[in-house]
Amino acid sequence: MSERRKSGIVWRRQTPATLTPLRPPAWTRILRSPDARRWVRRVHRALRSFGWTVSHHWPGAFTALVMGAVVGNFAFTLVASPWPIETTLRHIVAGPNCDAARAMGLAPANRDEPGYYSWHDADDDGVACEVWPPQRRFKRER
Numbered sequence: 001m002s003e004r005r006k007s008g009i010v011w012r013r014q015t016p017a018t019l020t021p022l023r024p025p026a027w028t029r030i031l032r033s034p035d036a037r038r039w040v041r042r043v044h045r046a047l048r049s050f051g052w053t054v055s056h057h058w059p060g061a062f063t064a065l066v067m068g069a070v071v072g073n074f075a076f077t078l079v080a081s082p083w084p085i086e087t088t089l090r091h092i093v094a095g096p097n098c099d100a101a102r103a104m105g106l107a108p109a110n111r112d113e114p115g116y117y118s119w120h121d122a123d124d125d126g127v128a129c130e131v132w133p134p135q136r137r138f139k140r141e142r
Helices: 026-031 034-049 058-080 085-093 100-102
Strands: 001-006 010-015 020-021
Touching: 058 085
Parallel strands: none
Antiparallel strands: 001 010, 010 020
């Protein structure tokens, strides 16, 4: 099968009469968007204002810098936490919702305990992911 490029889209010839476009992945369309290009130009301008030269290798270096910051933040969180490392990891994993906190064995949690997040505390009483008794929707008439 032969392939050819036409305006950024790869066309694969299945038969001589039919051409089927192969779309690039979504993230490549995002990177080629005008907003992304504008952002890249703005970053280039800022780097040049500090006297840095900008080469075509800067996206890899920028990615490495961001990943280093993320890993450093994670390591700092583990080291600076008042709890043991295992408990800190369980606390981080319990962040999304109360189901995750229950799965980690950290629910219900009081303030300043592992597993407590303010968005887990529905009534702001200092206890997160507390179990509520089932509510009846209507009263039964006898």
